[in-house]
Amino acid sequence: MNLRALKPPHETRTRILDAAEELFMQHGFEATSMRQLTAKAGANLAAVNYHFGSKDALIAAVFQRRLDAMNTARIAELERLEKEAGGRPLSPRQIIGAFVGVSLRMIEDAKGGRNFIRLLGRTYSDPQKEIRSLIGRLYAPAMERFKAAFERALPQMPREELIWRMHFMFGTLAYTLAATDTVQLIAGCKPEDRYDARLLEARLTAFLEAGLLAPLHGAADVKKAA
Amino acid sequence: MNLRALKPPHETRTRILDAAEELFMQHGFEATSMRQLTAKAGANLAAVNYHFGSKDALIAAVFQRRLDAMNTARIAELERLEKEAGGRPLSPRQIIGAFVGVSLRMIEDAKGGRNFIRLLGRTYSDPQKEIRSLIGRLYAPAMERFKAAFERALPQMPREELIWRMHFMFGTLAYTLAATDTVQLIAGCKPEDRYDARLLEARLTAFLEAGLLAPLHGAADVKKAA
DNA sequence: ATACCATTCAAACGTTCGTTTTAATTTGGA
DNA sequence: TCCAAATTAAAACGAACGTTTGAATGGTAT
Secondary structure, eight states: OOOTTTSOTTHHHHHHHHHHHHHHHHHOSTTSOHHHHHHHHTOOTTHHHHHTSSHHHHHHHHHHHHHHHHHHHHHHHHHHHHHHHTTSOOOHHHHHHHHHHHHHHHHHOTTTHHHHHHHHHHHTTOSOHHHHHHHHHHHHHHHHHHHHHHHHHOTTSOHHHHHHHHHHHHHHHHHHHHTTTSOOOSTTOOGGGGGOHHHHHHHHHHHHHHHHTOOSHHHHHHHHHO | OOOGGGSOTTHHHHHHHHHHHHHHHHHOSTTSOHHHHHHHHTOOTTHHHHHTSSHHHHHHHHHHHHHHHHHHHHHHHHHHHHHHHTTSOOOHHHHHHHHHHHHHHHHHOTTTHHHHHHHHHHHTTOSOHHHHHHHHHHHHHHHHHHHHHHHHHOTTSOHHHHHHHHHHHHHHHHHHHHTTTSOOOSTTOOGGGGGOHHHHHHHHHHHHHHHHTOOSHHHHHHHHHO
């Protein structure tokens, strides 16, 4: 009989991924050594190279494990809303909520989700080109899907402007999640508030929706003048 | 006679700072070795430790050189606008413009400004705590000043909400500037557009202004419900 | 010229890194 | 039970890192 379920097939593999997630978040990729990583995972130094091949492959695996699930969840939520709406285009707020919600739902997960979300936020601007392109590839399907949804919701908005505003929205989300305990550039912000995901979600969504729906003429004027 | 002006007093020091700015932007702090850095600067390997003391001190010097100037310019622009307004509070758009404008003016500078702006954007979420706190310290005076200006412009907005929206605005700016040639998460964005700073400034300002002035009731409802 | 100072230079230091190797151990199916 | 494959373990590899050292250099004032 098959008792695989009793002892997970890739126990140390998973422990390594979890340890990597946390250490990469805390210290970055380069500053995290294989020795401290395997020590934290309770594994041998050679275990990473055995299970993943190299440190770089481990980094890729860390992102793949979570990002695939996240973007699948995003698309599923979007399609659920679309089915619910029955043919009619969704509201911008609904689309924003589907995208932002998944991130914030994950940051509420104390296990490892929070570590990953922060790691992800700071990796968007990682100097290493390979890492960035990997993330871009993992995001691509969801991005195409959401872009299409926004185009349907905002048919009057120029495509180029929409892309920029999606870019701004994405940046706001990324920075907000990455910086949840980092730079306190603006004094007076109580850290306790930062983990009230409900309140943060409402604030963030209101900000993003307003930005997305900002009047057009400002940029249009500049373009006409140029 | 004094001929110092013909040969700058800290020539190699400046060359090292410029090389560091570029290499840190391209590869990050840890991935940039002293050997490639000094080679690019045309200096000896020991030059960094002689002029700055250590690699970490060099990193600090890179940020200090530019950030002090940037924030001084921001505050000066803000005070110019306030003097021009003569006692009346500035509009949110004016305040945003004063903050954003300095960054975009600097990214137009092909010399080294662009390198620094991108380096700065990706360092806000650097894993190293010391680097982040250094940036926080260098930003503090300007942040206090702009916070006060926003409070004067938006007396009806709750302080806590304002701080969050400033946070969002800052994140959008940081990500946008840092990612000017990094992750292309949303397809269809022509890279040529990304350096039309005029157009970018108009787009960014419109987005930020709308976000800052977003209706309040969304977050308030959630807070009431909690 | 001489002494002096800041700067530059080549060389080496000790440490840590990611990876590899080889052997021991555990695991699962016939 | 036994074998083969999968996994873990200990040790060592060469390379690259940031930093230090002590001598050489070049300009400046006495």
